[in-house]
Amino acid sequence: MLILLARNLPPQLIQMIEEIEADGVFMEGVCDGDVSVTLRAKLWCAVWTNFRANYEEELTEGRKRRLAMAAKSVQAGPRRNRGAAAAHEVEDGSPP
DSSP, rough: OOOOOOOOOOOOHHHHHHHHHHHTTSSTTTSOOOOSSSSHHHHHHHHHHHHEEEEEEEEEEEHHHHHHHHHHHHHHHHHHOOOHHHHHHEEEEESO
């Protein structure tokens, strides 16, 4: 099964990715004869597996920051759009 992954990236980054893909799909570890997975999918797996292995500590720190920020936003409660709430009260006299 394949799932489309779409991202909005700068043109220079897309060009770099496409150049790496053009050569990377012919690397020995990627071009292994297994046709059950596309060459690009194998290359992306290799790239992200390597990234995770090389940046394990930084990823752990990033995860801690992300979870701390998420916990902070839950504690703060949902933000309300004060302008919209005021307009709602004026419009029909009911609280937002």
